[in-house]
Amino acid sequence: PTSERWRALDAYFAETLVGHDPALEAAVAAQREADLPAIEVAPVNGKFLHLLTRISGAKRVLEIGTLGAYSTIWMARALPAGGQVVTIEAEPHIATIARANLKRAGVGELVEILLGRAADVLPTLEGSEPFDLVFIDADKESNTIYLDWAARLGHPGTVVVVDNVGRGGEVANPATERSDVIGTQRGLEMLARDPRFDATALQTLDAKGWDGIAIAVVV
Ligand code: DHB
């Protein structure tokens, strides 16, 4: 379909099923105000993460890549009593914006932001209570490292979601020279071959364009 048609369809889905939420919209506005890249998940995708958290009954959620905490708010709002989201952000000034957005959304107490490169922070989580859902949405070059930690910090049944596995079709290009796409390909190959996972991927066509998400369960 033409871009106008699928954009209209996404807007229709979002208007019909997601609606408007002042705190989520304020989080996006604050992110734009701070000149952060507009790479938070689309509203329909945020709602998808929210529903996935609820459907899985996840009580402990790990997010790799906080940005303005838009997806974090969506998942935090899906937690049962006593639940927690741990989210990792590399950039201190971005974490400051995320913290304000979480507080405004009323979920500040449910979310712990860990500051640092995820590859350095993840080993510090070893020995903590296992995570029930892991959302990987950081530098794509490190996706295999993040998947390894998702398996190590999860348990059989843990849900793993990887964002941005389509990239306008470029992820199907075996000759790609983009390091982020190569990282994404390695991650998908790991999901296929590593016996700790069972996985699939879906294309997405939404407010953020043509992309995809992978979903896996820890075996
Ligand atoms: C980029 C990163 C993302 O996580 C995303 O959802 C979209 C784009 C990027 O780095 O370009």
Ligand code: MG
């Ligand atoms: Mg993303």
